[in-house]
Amino acid sequence: MQVHRCFSGALVLYHLPYGSTEISIDIPTKYQVRVLEPNNAVAVPDETKEIERALRAPINSKRLSSIAGPGKRAVIIVSDTTRPTPTARLLPPLISELKAGGIEDITVVFGLGIHRKQTEEEKRAILKEMYGRVKSIEHDINDCIYLGETARGTPVEIFKPVVDADIVVCTGTIEFHYYAGYSGGAKSILPAVSSKRSIYANHAFMLDPGSSAGRADSPVREDIEEAAEILGIDFILNVVLNDRKEIVFAAAGDYIDAHREGVAFLDRVSRTEVEPADILIVSPGGWPKDINIFQSHKALEHARNAVREGGSVILVAECREGYGNPVFEEWLNFNRDEAIRRFRSGFVMGGHKAALIAALAKRVDLYLVSSLPDDMVRRAYFIPATLEDALETALRKHSDNARIIVMPYGGSMLATGRL
Template identity: 35%
Template sequence: MTDRICEFAYGRGTKTFAVPDEDVLAEVRTADFPVIENIPEAVLEAVRHPIGSPALEEIVKLGDTVAFICNDPTRVANSFDFMPVLVNELNRLGVPDANMKIVFALGTHREMTDDEIVAQVGADVAGRLKTYNSVSTRSEDFDYFGTTSRGTPVWINKELCNVDHVILTGTIVHHYFSGYGGGRKAILPGCAAMETVRVNHSFMLDEHAKLGVTDGNPCYEDQMEGVALFAKGRSLFLFNAVLNARHRFVGMFAGDYRAAHREACKFVDRVYGAVIPKAADLVIASCGGYPKDINVYQMQKTMENASCAVRDGGVVILLAECVEGSGSAVLEETFRRLKTPEAIKAELEKNFRIGANKAYAITRPIEKAHYILVTGLDKTLAHDMLFTAAVDTVPEALEIAKTYTGDHPSVILMPEGSLTVPRIEH
């Protein structure tokens, strides 16, 4: 019997371990698409030949004002690669630096530091353009645009409301309850007030709120309706990219925030979707390292993807450093107080709270399989969050897993777990 030696990303480093090669059903990776080598050329090609929209040079007039929306550090977007190109292109079209600004789409995440802003968009762009954090709890920073048919009050950051054009940027991956990231999410939830996010995210309790689904998905449809209320009479333009597991660009899409996003999502399915022969006894998954495993809040997305590959009652070993802990005091308090998946869901149905919703999201895959963390997370906290175990090394986790799977479980390896979405074709 020969061993397969595996090296999986963990934080800013790696963890190495071995599994019997004959036990491995599949190693799930992103599809091998050609990497975009000339990034400036590809960015300009996308914005000059957009999908469902006139080109930027037909939209933007001399002296117009522009607000860019950019991702925060919890998303790998490589904004530092494309933002200088976009800013220089707008300069060429007659928009001076003084007429442009960047609003960072924090959603309900913490405020970014100056160093993080520079790291996200590059020192040149950060030094040339004004930058703003969209902090969802600062109610005075938001304007009201009406209420969606599902009852979500639409409050959007004022910095997006006083410009001629809003350019939505970012990358697209699958999203565990609103279908896909990117597109409209730059605005809602990215630059929306806390109450807007809270009501919209409450629809995650609906059985139709699923990964990779847009039609009939109440979270996605509510976001689209909310952004449409804001967009009425405004100029919105999308630039979204798709990255491979090594954070290299493999696709760029620009144009109408609805049409271009739809085309990009089709590409995302091709890049990140992966067929497996059957559900495994044991799945070993890495989030893909920092920042995908920066905290439990972000790690949960990999839990959902791994759940697609494990059999009922099986085991998932999840490599996630969680250098920033849980990422949410509300998340921790919810688990410590309510203690069971049933109690968490029941309370959310009565009173939906951001942070508590992530507790529910964590319990969904845990109800299907045993989750063993290889992590730097506080072990007592991991126990409170209902994880089967939390250990420092993969060999320790494998020993615990054997108590549920036996000595030779079927194994699926997911080194790029935050990206890849396994499926069984019948």
């Protein structure tokens, strides 16, 4: 843990997750500081029992053991290494349900979307004791089958082993998502096991003003769920996590209705109205949410309503894997105005993040506290700095009356403006 002390007098210590550790900083008590954290007062005494509760009483669905049947083939779609989903805790009860229904042919599919392939070590870390005990494969973006088209014109092209399965089970974590409204649910299908053509067509709807965090009626999500209907999802098991990555709620059953139960719970514990501050210090929540700039950016979208126009934003994110996306990196060759112009003239997956960061950097002073070289940080439209230097600079700009918001888990919360 790094602790930074850059002031004298009465101080309060604040902690920000950073990679697999944390960075802490003292802030003088004379400043008005508001900490936005998920409500962790809600807890469950036993995570396994919470999962089993959800599986015993699925929402608008039969039990998975009743859906299964002898001789059928099942796939369970799971998150990749960029997501915090506790897959190893979800698989045993799911597999037990499938086997209770007579299914022995079970394959775990890592939903990569357009993310990179994973190492064997990463797969082992996700599956833990299930590694080697259950067949597992990775999504191949080039091995997809066309099934039709959504009303919005998105081609539905899904990974062949998923299409060929008799039973499709989706798992995931429900969090705020900056253009799909929320993660989880049918996102295990599109983008997780879809073709690049399907993913790009769907993600283009993020240009719609209705595609924003905290909206279950986001055009992106509506398109995702229509694609899932064309494929057919038999069952989902989604969870909500606290800041310690512990399961605090599980929802199982119908891919829309069960998902919305999880959404309602998340809203109660992690959605907060704010008065925009002068300075925002935000962390995505540590690894894997801050694995690269591409992923860390989501925290900025969740937190952007927490800072006023002309304010200062300090993103604390390790970014051990650099930029995280080749198209995003390519777009960083453009200056801020050019990136924004290109985005407005037509959606390009990967390029969109460059444009969104560029737009925020024109609205606020945008700092990045990371493990990256300064030149890489500047190229991504951020100001490179240590946490103490960024805060000192921001406080000099905003005076002794500066109001500060600290969001240690920006990847898991949503700050909304006051109504």
